[in-house]
Amino acid sequence: MKWKLTGRYLLSVVLIVVIVIIMNIFVLIWLNIQQLKLNGPLLHSEDNSAVSFVRSFAGQIRVSPSGISMTDQGKAELQNKQAWLQVLDEDGKVLYGYDVPEKAKTKYTPMDIIQTYKYVEEETLSTVFIGEKAGADYRYSYLIGTKDRNLQRYVLTYDYRVIGRTIRLGILVVIAVDGFVALCIAYIFSKRLTRPLHALINGIKQLAHKNYHVYYESKGVYKEVFHNINVLSQNLQAGEQERKKLDQMKEEWIGNISHDIKTPLASIQGYAEMMKDKDYQFSIEEMREYAEIIESKSLYLRDVIEDLNLSTRLKNKKMxxxxxxxxxxxxxxxxxxxxxxxxxxxxxxxxxxxxxxxxxxxxxxxxxxxxxxxxxxxxxxxxxxxxxxxxxxxxxxxxxxxxxxxxxxxxxxxxxxxxxxxxxxxxxxxxxxxxxxxxxxxxxxxxxxxxxxxxxxxxxxxxxxxxxxxxxxxxxxxxx
Incomplete structure (x- = not known):
């Protein structure tokens, strides 16, 4: 039973750890799903794909002495991406455009380019990516904007100290939540394991208060303990019945021996009073007869007392x-x-x-x-x-x-x-x-x-x- 009980507690601990780990995994999966629902799949994969597309689009732009143009394939790709194109010179002036929104700027200052890249343009409502096209002796910048709402850019600024505090707080929250969940699960398991102990304690209390009619079904990990409690209860019941029977016998024996002692005492007392009374005159023969009776009764009482003394010494093994x-x-x-x-x-x-x-x-x-x-x-x-x-x-x-x-x-x-x-x-x-x-x-x-x-x-x-x-x-x- 000892190994069964130890194994049951170890299994409970392992189950608690496993359940907490599984719960953490499910929470992480749920958070990831919620993030994907809020930001869309383009936040990670499509964003990277858009940057690659913009950088590789330089191959679709043609620079010649007569001016700047774009291949038919490039136009098709822009239409497929719901995008537009502007090519700028070093001064930010637009040299070429394709499917450009009406409110788009025709000249960009360096600050305009930065704002356009970081934020969604209010005039065009587009997310803009920047690329570079190298000519024979000149380098051009180009802007590709898309009106696709699934494709957005976020610029983050953060302080390492704040992130550190946030991570520590998050770890403490996770530990607190996991600890609370572990305590709840441990309480459930311990309640299940200790419920039989309460029954055993109650049974022992009943036996201590001389209520020997205690019986439990022998089952579970405490099967042997319940069986021994039942055996103890039966033995105590039998002992109690035997004690009551012995007490009754003792009372009857005391009554019998008291009667047996009173009878010779009454004779001794009676004859002694007669012999003491001055109004009676006894002959020598009568005196001897009474004395013989008194002696006989006295010897009987002596035998009874010796029996009691001998029985006590033998019982206590002091003989x-x-x-x-x-x-x-x-x-x-x-x-x-x-x-x-x-x-x-x-x-x-x-x-x-x-x-x-x-x-x-x-x-x-x-x-x-x-x-x-x-x-x-x-x-x-x-x-x-x-x-x-x-x-x-x-x-x-x-x-x-x-x-x-x-x-x-x-x-x-x-x-x-x-x-x-x-x-x-x-x-x-x-x-x-x-x-x-x-x-x-x-x-x-x-x-x-x-x-x-x-x-x-x-x-x-x-x-x-x-x-x-x-x-x-x-x-x-x-x-x-």
Missing amino acids: MLNKKNVNIVGLVRNIVIDTLNDARYANRNIDFHCSNEVINIDVDGILIRRAVSNLIYNAIVHNDEQVAIQVGVKKSGLDVWICVQDNGKGIREDELERIFDRYYRGTNTGELHKGSGLGMAITHDIVKAHGGDVSVTSELHQGTRIEIRLPIFFKEERNS
């Missing part, structure tokens, strides 16, 4: 991994055992299997335990008690795979893409589900921090399978 070489099989097996030892999940059907008894890998054991526990916990709280949960560990090449699979309710297709998003809670949440709602997002970020990835496949009423892939050799990128 430093404390890696150690651990047996990942034993780590996952202990997670399953600890889950079954929890009285809340003691009756759940959770099986563990592995391809090898020992698979050593460098990981942050605490974070990996948290990630796998979240997956098992979600399989429990999102399904009924009869659902079977399979937890497995295997080694494949340079990767370790941890799989958590169940045969429960499954996840809808439109929810699969969002289960790892922050603030998202699925629709299959059971009564046991409590907490921040950040569990799956935390799992995803922990695995990503170890250089791995998480994949999920699910089918409604058939179950869900979530796999974690961890590379055995992975060098952590430290952030300053």
